[in-house]
Amino acid sequence: MISSHTLHAAPFKVLVVMSYEEEFPWCGEVREGIDAVLSQSGEIRYFYMNTKSDLAGGAKKAEEAYSVYLKLQADGVIAVDDNAQSMFVVPYLKDKVATPVMFCGVNAEPEKYGYPAVNVSGILERPHFGESFAFAQQLVPSIKNVGFIIKDSPTGQAHFSQIQREAGSYPVTLSGFMMPRTVAEIVSMTCELRETSDALLVAALAGVLDESGKPVSEKEGVKIALDIFGNKPVIGAESYTVNYGALCTVVRTGQEQGETSARMLLKAIKGTPLSLLPITQNYKGKRIINATVMKALGIKPRPEILRGAELVRTEE
Numbered sequence: 001m002i003s004s005h006t007l008h009a010a011p012f013k014v015l016v017v018m019s020y021e022e023e024f025p026w027c028g029e030v031r032e033g034i035d036a037v038l039s040q041s042g043e044i045r046y047f048y049m050n051t052k053s054d055l056a057g058g059a060k061k062a063e064e065a066y067s068v069y070l071k072l073q074a075d076g077v078i079a080v081d082d083n084a085q086s087m088f089v090v091p092y093l094k095d096k097v098a099t100p101v102m103f104c105g106v107n108a109e110p111e112k113y114g115y116p117a118v119n120v121s122g123i124l125e126r127p128h129f130g131e132s133f134a135f136a137q138q139l140v141p142s143i144k145n146v147g148f149i150i151k152d153s154p155t156g157q158a159h160f161s162q163i164q165r166e167a168g169s170y171p172v173t174l175s176g177f178m179m180p181r182t183v184a185e186i187v188s189m190t191c192e193l194r195e196t197s198d199a200l201l202v203a204a205l206a207g208v209l210d211e212s213g214k215p216v217s218e219k220e221g222v223k224i225a226l227d228i229f230g231n232k233p234v235i236g237a238e239s240y241t242v243n244y245g246a247l248c249t250v251v252r253t254g255q256e257q258g259e260t261s262a263r264m265l266l267k268a269i270k271g272t273p274l275s276l277l278p279i280t281q282n283y284k285g286k287r288i289i290n291a292t293v294m295k296a297l298g299i300k301p302r303p304e305i306l307r308g309a310e311l312v313r314t315e316e
Contacts, residue, residue, distance in 0.1 A: 012042040012075035012269055017065045017088050019081035019105075020052045024206060025218065025240045026254050030080050030105060033258025037266060045072055051083045052207040053215040055153070062087040074099060076265045079122075080257075081105040082154045085113045094120050100268035104261035105254070107158030110279055121274050123260045124281035127237050129163060129201070131250040131285055133172045136199055136235050138305045139248060139294070143233065145175040147193030149186065149225055150203040150237075152179035159203060183210045183224060190228040200229050202246060203237030219244050219315075233297060239288055245314045247293045252282045290314060
């Protein structure tokens with residue numbers, strides 16, 4: 001799916017290749033950040049690879065994206081999340097064209113894709129797992145062991161690698177790391193983690209297959225895990241996970257990812273050498289608490305814990 005908009009007289013054209021579907025909440029956050037920087041500067045064309053629901057079709061989508069890139073004669077490219085790197089940037093653009101490419105939302109180590117490259121830089125995405133665990137403990141001090149469930153995917157593998165690197169610094173013990181591919185596995189794995197964990201961290205379950213082989217949405221996948229885990233606290237990896245019924249999170253934002261990559265690309269298009277635009281990573285964190293869940297669990301935190309946090313309620 002391609003969508004585009006042209007704003008004012010356009011001095012340049014930018015192609016944004018999203019790994020996932022247009023309706024996926026993260027893509028909307030990233031787009032907000034990109035638009036905030038580039039909407040007054042030229043034409044932005046968005047291309048969605050839809051690899052949450054159809055990973056196997058990603059290579060064909062990447063080929064289509066390259067055709068769009070050639071037809072558009074893009075002055076710059078932003079590639080969002082890991083699948084856009086492995087399927088699109090590396091095969092078609094990295095070290096092959098003069099066009100500057102900025103990535104964002106990359107969970108893997110940049111060396112996996114040969115970054116930085118002559119024409120590629122960008123911003124890594126690093127979830128605030130340790131901060132989220134510590135925040136959850138402020139709300140529920142009895143949390144000592146945390147289970148983790150995320151779809152078996154490149155994102156899941158990258159998160160697992162990050163947790164392995166950081167585990168020694170966490171204020172909790174990881175009681176299990178589960179990566180389901182089906183709804184049935186979400187159910188069985190969450191049941192297993194419920195027996196061994198004081199809390200559960202849920203991330204990126206969109207695209208897990210139901211019994212008919214249809215991919216479920218992020219909200220559907222999260223709701224299944226929440227229902228199975230019962231009256232124990234669930235920690236979100238995203239803001240929308242808290243909206244769906246998780247207790248809390250310290251979240252990095254897609255807006256920061258999109259805005260940073262767009263600012264870097266704008267500098268590159270205007271002539272700044274990529275050697276002066278080194279790879280960076282997100283640093284901002286936003287604390288979010290679900291007031292509906294907090295009340296249901298009987299949590300009565302000290303006022304200072306709530307100070308500065310965003311309070312939301314569970315979406316119906």
